[in-house]
Amino acid sequence: MRDALINQWKYVDDLSMAESRHYLEPSSMQNELDGFTDWSRNNHMLLNPDKCQVIIFCFMKCPPPPPVLTINGLPLEVVPITLLLGVWLQKDLKWETQVTRMIGKANGRLFFLRKLKHFNLPTQDLVTIFTSFVRPVLEYCAPVWHPGLTCAQSDRLEAVQRRAVRTILGRHFTNYEQARKNLNIPLLSDRRRDLCFKFGTYLERHRPSMLPPKGSDYHNRTTRNCDKYRHVKCRTDRLRNSPIPYVVRLLNA
Known part of the structure; x- marks a missing residue:
């Protein structure tokens, strides 16, 4: 990520960093923050810790304490709600x-x-x-x-x-x-469903790796479902009602 930024000349308005890990695994986010802080300083920019926030998504009944993340030795605020590119995210992923x-x-x-x-x-x-x-x-x-x-x-x-x-x-x-x-x-609900379907067709053309494979990717036989995407297995309603599984259902329908 840092190498890609070094070769670009632009104004950096907003940057988000994400980490997905098992709760028993140590977090590597602080190392990434330190590396990005050094890169910013070397390129004559300073990060403002007061404008940086941390939001944690964890659905365990007894969640572990969040890691303390710092920039230039100053701890970052952990928030339950944050604004990301115009969308308000809650830590419980509700809307x-x-x-x-x-x-x-x-x-x-x-x-x-x-x-x-x-x-x-x-x-x-x-x-x-x-x-x-x-x-x-x-x-x-x-x-x-x-x-x-x-x-x-x-x-x-x-x-x-x-x-x-x-x-x-x-x-x-x-x-x-x-x-x-x-x-x-x-x-409005019909229009939103159509917008989701258009988003799915966009993924088909430009970001197919974000969609699960089709039945034809597993075999060469011509069947009724060979052109449909594989069902996304969802153990929770939260995952079932997330964008990709929903878009897959629209495309298959």
């Missing part, structure tokens, strides 16, 4: 914070939609404003968090679109289903 933040930001943008409604903009212009200015907030990085949503969280996201549709139609609003059909606006 309540992500959903709450998206809804809050989208509701703020609905304020402008309501203001524009008072100027009697055409309905189609209001729909365009919603689909290009508000809805993307509710779909950012959907393939990452959509498979792990609860029904209640999905309903909360859909409620934002329901309020937008009611605002656009005003007194002509009767019910949500009919309003969506009149405005040609699909359910």
Whole structure:
């Protein structure tokens, strides 16, 4: 990783380092941090420990104490929630914070939609404003968090679109289903599923190593399932509802 960075000239805005290990194995993260600290110093950059955080994902009933990680001798803060490239990660890998933040930001943008409604903009212009200015907030990085949503969280996201549709139609609003059909606006859950499927087709073309092998990779026989990906064995719902197993199910379907 450090060698790859040495040969590039760019502004380093954000860098994340990850380690996956058995709880009995010693952590090598401190050695990586020390090496990256030395590289930064040699290239006339300084790391700010106050802006660096540590988040630990461990699902043991009695988790071991986390390793103390330092930069320049200063310990790094261990946090339960962190922001990574616009996505809020929780240490339990649930998405309540992500959903709450998206809804809050989208509701703020609905304020402008309501203001524009008072100027009697055409309905189609209001729909365009919603689909290009508000809805993307509710779909950012959907393939990452959509498979792990609860029904209640999905309903909360859909409620934002329901309020937008009611605002656009005003007194002509009767019910949500009919309003969506009149405005040609699909359910957010359907759009998120389509975005996950598009992400899967992207992986097929450009990152096939991230997907499990197909049946044809194991044998040369032509069978009904030879073009389908091997099932990802999941011992927990947490893994089953993670992006790759979910995308594999979509591609096989």
